[in-house]
Structures are given as structure tokens and as C-alpha cells.
Amino acid sequence: MTEKIVPKVLTREAFAPFGDVIEVDDSREHFTINDGFTERYHDLAEVDVGKNNGRTLINIFRSTPLQQPIAIKMMERHPLSSQAFIPMGTEPYLVVVAPKGELDVSAIEVFLAQSNQGVNYHAGTWHHYCLALHQQSDFLVVDRGGEGDNCDVVELDGSKIIETVI
Numbered sequence: 001m002t003e004k005i006v007p008k009v010l011t012r013e014a015f016a017p018f019g020d021v022i023e024v025d026d027s028r029e030h031f032t033i034n035d036g037f038t039e040r041y042h043d044l045a046e047v048d049v050g051k052n053n054g055r056t057l058i059n060i061f062r063s064t065p066l067q068q069p070i071a072i073k074m075m076e077r078h079p080l081s082s083q084a085f086i087p088m089g090t091e092p093y094l095v096v097v098a099p100k101g102e103l104d105v106s107a108i109e110v111f112l113a114q115s116n117q118g119v120n121y122h123a124g125t126w127h128h129y130c131l132a133l134h135q136q137s138d139f140l141v142v143d144r145g146g147e148g149d150n151c152d153v154v155e156l157d158g159s160k161i162i163e164t165v166i
């Protein structure tokens, strides 16, 4: 039996169980620098890459959209590190997550992220791989390099289907 999931609006509060939202938010700490020509929105996400002598990687993921409607056929987690996705283009994208611990498929949540919002999955947060929408999109990705198996993947039956995003 299939289940349609309607993506939710991505907010810091709603995403808090899974990680951080990276966006300009005047309720967060910010201050003026660079002779007054720059506003620094400070310390927005917890980059956690140090386990087992890990180091920070800065990458670009060029992601091609899947055909919609998208069936959720996998979830993965990085037990040793966080992973941040910051869109470099102008398109929204989908974020599919579930709480840390043993994967609870019934707890899967889907968010629609806008092009001015990045996300940072905390270590162990279950997520689908990067889901671009509408056109090929680049994402700046900050994650971990180093020893150890840092990607657990679970295959799903595809019965959870994401409502099409126009």
C-alpha cells in the first residue's frame, strides 16, 4: 500500500531533531563586519567531522533531478559525521530525513527547502541522498574525510511517495 507524503515547509524549529538549517535569520546571532559592508550570520551549523581523526571536506555535488513523483527507495546515515548541503543555484530541493537510531520508516519526514536554505544533517541522522528539483543543481557539501565506514544504507520498498512539487 503506497503512502503520499506532502513536503513540509523547512524551518529551523521543525528541522531541529535532524540538524541545522543554514539561512539568513535575524533571530540568530549576527553582526556587522568589513567596514560595515558585510553582515555576518554567525555559527549557523554544527560541523562535526573529528571522529577517528576525520578531516573536513568541501565538495560540490552536481545533482540531476529524479523523475517525479519520487518514491523513497533508500535512506542512509553517516554515523561518524555531519553533512551539510548548501544550494549554489536558484532551485528548491527536497530533504528527506528520519531520526537517529534504528531507522523508523514511519518517522520519515519530507521538507521542501528553498534555494536560500542549506541543511546540515547531524551525525547519525537518516536521510535520502541529495534530491534536486526541476533542473541539474549544484550544492556545496561539507562533510568528513578519513578512516572508518561512514555511510550506512538501507533499501526501502518505495511505498512512500513524495507529492509532486511544481
Ligand SMILES: NC(=O)N[C@@H](O)C(=O)O
Pocket (backbone or CB within 6 Å): 076, 083, 127, 128, 129, 130, 151
Ligand atoms: N554518498 C554521498 O557522498 N552522498 C550522500 O551522502 C548524500 O547525502 O547525498
Ligand code: NI
Pocket (backbone or CB within 6 Å): 076, 078, 083, 127, 129
Ligand atoms: Ni549523505
